[in-house]
Amino acid sequence: MPGPFDVFLSSPTVANGVVYIGSGDQHVYALESATGALRWSFATGDVVHGSPAVVDGVVYVGSFDRNLYALDAATGRERWRYTTGNDTTIYNQIGLPSSPRWRAGWCSWAGAMDTSTPWTRARGPCDG
Numbered sequence: 792m793p794g795p796f797d798v799f800l801s802s803p804t805v806a807n808g809v810v811y812i813g814s815g816d817q818h819v820y821a822l823e824s825a826t827g828a829l830r831w832s833f834a835t836g837d838v839v840h841g842s843p844a845v846v847d848g849v850v851y852v853g854s855f856d857r858n859l860y861a862l863d864a865a866t867g868r869e870r871w872r873y874t875t876g877n878d879t880t881i882y883n884q885i886g887l888p889s890s891p892r893w894r895a896g897w898c899s900w901a902g903a904m905d906t907s908t909p910w911t912r913a914r915g916p917c918d919g
Contacts, residue, residue, distance in 0.1 A: 801852075806845035806864065811852075813839025819852050819860070821867060831867030835860065 801813035809830060810822045815838045821830040836856030843852040849870060850862040861870040 801839055802842040804843045804845055804850075809864070811843040811845060811850050811864075813841060813843060813852055813854070815839075817854070817856075819843060819850065819862065819867070821850075821864070833860070833862055833867045833869070 803810045803812040805811075805824055808824050810824045811819065812822070813819050817835050817837055817839065819833045819835065819839055821832070822828065823830060835854035835858065838855045839852060840855065841853045843850045845851075845864055848864045850864050850867075851859065852862070853859045857875045858872045859875070860872050862868065863870055
């Protein structure tokens, strides 16, 4: 259940003159950094607390709907999504509250992932 202050817990990410941010209203938004004009919005199935990561024209962001999304940075269209596991014990530990992290082509989120193929385990460490 969203809290009373569950509007913007995501920090904005700025790339190529666009501000990307997740929201408690279950959306990811892209805004023109110079004017604040809306470029696009994308509806997820739950709140978005993690901050988006933008790499090579793709916005990566997690939602409390248990999905990590890869969105086209220019249009907001979904490229792919990965659904994580479900907590069938206490039904409380679901969703992706953290932000993806990128360094030298490797993603660090629930383990290191190779960015060229969604969700292939990395062959090396992802530090820094």
